[in-house]
Amino acid sequence: xxxxxxxxxxxxxxxxxxxxxxxxxxxxxxxxxxxxxxxxxxxxxxxxxxxxxxxxxxxxxxxxxxxxxxxxxxxxxxxxxxxxxxxxxxxxxxxxxxxxxxxxxxxxxxxxxxxxxxxxxxxxxxxxxxxxxxxxxxxxxxxxxxxxxxxxxxxxxxxxxxxxxxxxxxxxxxxxxxxxxxxxxxxxxxxxxxxxxxxxxxxxxxxxxxxxxxxxxxxxxxxxxxxxxx
Numbered sequence: 001x002x003x004x005x006x007x008x009x010x011x012x013x014x015x016x017x018x019x020x021x022x023x024x025x026x027x028x029x030x031x032x033x034x035x036x037x038x039x040x041x042x043x044x045x046x047x048x049x050x051x052x053x054x055x056x057x058x059x060x061x062x063x064x065x066x067x068x069x070x071x072x073x074x075x076x077x078x079x080x081x082x083x084x085x086x087x088x089x090x091x092x093x094x095x096x097x098x099x100x101x102x103x104x105x106x107x108x109x110x111x112x113x114x115x116x117x118x119x120x121x122x123x124x125x126x127x128x129x130x131x132x133x134x135x136x137x138x139x140x141x142x143x144x145x146x147x148x149x150x151x152x153x154x155x156x157x158x159x160x161x162x163x164x165x166x167x168x169x170x171x172x173x174x175x176x177x178x179x180x181x182x183x184x185x186x187x188x189x190x191x192x193x194x195x196x197x198x199x200x201x202x203x204x205x206x207x208x209x210x211x212x213x214x215x216x217x218x219x220x221x222x223x224x225x226x227x228x229x230x
Contacts, residue, residue: 008201010176011184018092018180019160022100023107023153030104030156031149034111035137039120053105060102060165067098067170094171095178099163103156110155110220114148115141151219158212162205181205 004012036042037049055063071078071088078089088094118141126136142149164182171178173187185201188194 004200004204005197007175008184008197011179011181011201012204014092014176014179015161015181018096018099019157021093021096022103022160023157025096026100026104026107026156027153030107030152031111034108034149034152035115035141037108038112038115039141052108055102055166056105060163061169063101064098064166064169067094067101067166071097071170088171090171090174090178092171092177095167095180096160098166098170099160100156102163102166103159106159107152107156110152110216111145111149114145114152117148118144147219147222151216154212154216154219158209158216161208161212 033048033052037045037052068075068089070076071081071094073079073082073087073089075089078087081087088097122144123136123140126140127133131139161180162182163180164186167178167180168183168186173179173183175184179187181201181204185198185205188198188201
């Protein structure tokens with residue numbers, strides 16, 4: 001495909017691995033936070049909402065630096081985690097963590113809107129029939145909001161594929177370990193004669209992003225039709 005070399009394929013596959021891991025791991029937490037914001041009123045709700053969306057407002061480099069302070073080898077949590085053999089700094093797992101943090105607001109927002117669109121009377125009716133809150137969520141809320149929730153996951157995946165600032169600040173740009181697509185493109189633009197490879201990776205990145213956005217739009221449209229029919 002596009003004549004990619006071994007190192008270019010390595011960056012593409014690593015990006016897919018990091019983005020998939022970031023999306024899958026953050027999915028349960030994102031769904032829980034979205035449900036809390038959509039269906040519950042509690043002290044500190046506005047603060048939680050602000051914290052969730054903070055990565056969208058902060059410069060990505062700042063987010064990456066905060067992650068380094070928190071999860072670096074000498075960070076607030078990183079030192080204790082390192083003793084357990086869990087290391088994020090300068091590892092692909094750290095790249096996945098950074099991508100998960102950056103994509104989390106997009107995931108939660110899409111899921112929240114989808115859950116809010118579900119008629120609360122259906123949930124109340126299920127509750128009056130004896131279903132527990134968990135069963136109401138699993139049998140009513142989640143099935144009706146599923147396309148929108150999947151759209152949020154796809155958006156988070158697309159964001160993870162294109163993340164650069166937070167990732168390079170937190171885990172640097174190590175070929176084969178943390179060098180994702182954006183990092184590889186950046187590196188190639190700094191190397192004489194690297195324009196061709198940078199262009200090939202750019203085309204791959206654009207194709208993957210467009211595919212993800214089209215999938216997200218299709219899932220969102222399906223969610224609208226499903227809720228409208230309901």
